[in-house]
Amino acid sequence: MQSLFFLLVFFVGFLFIYQRQRKKSDSQYLVPLGTWSVTFLIVYLSIIEIQNHSFYIGVILAMLLLIYLNYKRDKTRLINGFLFNVWFVSFGIYLGFHFLQTRDVIVLGLLIILMIFVFGFALFGLISLIILLYWNSLIVLKREGRSLGNLLTLILALVLTVILIFNLFLVNKLPEYIVYLFSILPFSLTYFSFFFLNFLTISLIYQLNRPKLKQDFVIVLGAGLINGERVTPLLARRIDRALDFYHRQLQQTGHPIKIILSGGQGPDEKVSEAFAMKQYALAQGIPDTDLLLEDQSTSTETNMAFSKKIIESYSFTTPKVIFASNNYHIFRAGIFARQNQLRADGIGAKTALYYLPNAFLREFIAIIALHRKKHFIFLGLVTIFLLLMAILSFIILK
Template structure:
């Protein structure tokens, strides 16, 4: 397509995007965000399809099919790691398709998209493996200064050390080993890259979940508990969860006047003097929430139990098709959504902000917990890959 035609596609797109924003001024930002994204890709695929069809080619259908598959799976169930894999698969196929489209059409808009993607890839390449390793060391130092020295807070340090060992091995030791030993020891980097691949899928799905905000017609807001300070006081982390729920409570009253009740969910830990739910209720009362709008659940000790016992309270309310959301920290809502599905509770999460320096450790901890939930599957896959490398190592030993 000639350059002269590009404005005729861009101007209607901008006009309709402006209309979309104006029509959804009072909608949740996330709903507007997803509608804007879908509209953008729909319009872009129309443009790319027209440019390609003029050259009697139809490869644009491949990324379109991946996008449709991702959208279908995402709207069926938002809290799935599979969504991250499908999103990454679509992005990869779309990037390859853009290169193909530009080769056959020489389109200026496609070139601009490739240029933007290329700049991002170059920046990532410059930062690279060593840069990421340095970032993890820096983050570990910050966390050690500000948080307790528990294993959960040292994950970035452990990962940085593992990356350092692998870098030394790959740069020096691997070159001195015989072929069979090199193949055998490649099991370790293979495991590392397998978990990197799994983490990218988890991270994509988890970040995507952050953009989801439920509509303002909820019946219940479950606030997930967390450890209390000195066994009685709400911690800053837990306070953020409560405030996120309170913000939604007032927003819903403002826009729809649909009444919603809190379910403060959290039992009493061995080092706590009172149940977390009771401390959370007292905190919410101090923030001006009416006592009649607060229910408590004091039996749970895990996130899964939070969902199970809260569901029992919701079921007793005898509301037909109740609409439910839950509030937790942003790094935790994806896994909490998985537990909600396991408890057969149809609920979506809203995430409270977390200190930026804390997020790398938090997401790594969530990833480890996700892996542990499917440990048999991951163990089987790694065992199969390791068996192949072991077989190749034996063959290389006898051949040499």
């Protein structure tokens, strides 16, 4: 009876928040509904634990608080993704233990949801992943054209295919020293998969940024031009995301905000990206006085560095800054903002679903490249070890 009452309270609150968000011009469903769901769950589990004279929920909440504080201190660290994944596994174990003690219906429902998620992930095994990657690569190449950046999902699919064929048909037929040599590839893939999982987790969490409507500057990051003079659809979405925030802040608070259009002129471009972005913004009715051009940068890192100089030219004691880019790009952009001592969070523009796997892979490679020295040292040591094992195995066989 108690469980039914709490379920009723949950659904009434859920529907109330949903209806309120529908009435807003800038409807935001995920964060308010997610906040209500988590709050309800914590309160419910705490009540059940108190009734059973146990307080295991305290450990789970302490872990969650640690993750939150670490995230607030620096949102752009991969360790935050790792900590959240550890917490997620711990929470699943806690729910299982909780259900064994209480046989609670709501806890059972949560366990079923988690099991569906985990088993769904497991069923999405290597063969299914390879098929999906091949399918995705064909779509990307067809719609976006052939380039190294657009070949990433295809390259990954080919590597996984080689590993699958080796494990299924060759591993038991080759000498042990050959197996040692070949194991360098799957080990490296497993190593990077661990980091990719943490990267993907924190990247998705970073999407939940909801900056307050009291910003002084919004930086729009450049992304190439059509025929060297017009913004691409991808870049237009970045600008539109910034303009949406610009309009909402003015309408709801009246607080003025400057838009910094950041992007230099490439060797094959007729104008700078910043200039083309300004023409686009002017066509959307934005006053010229609210647009600032940063037309010297050639990368995301220099976008942040040169935009910071523009911000510092104004007499703000502690300017409030955000930046706009595509959703897959804002986490890495946030890293460069921090490296340039620019306290700014990102807001992401939507990207076509078919393009996201390729885009996230490219972002991940770029982040790995930022710390390539430590990764290469570790993998180099592992490679040396496997080579020694292969040599030892070869000598023994002889």
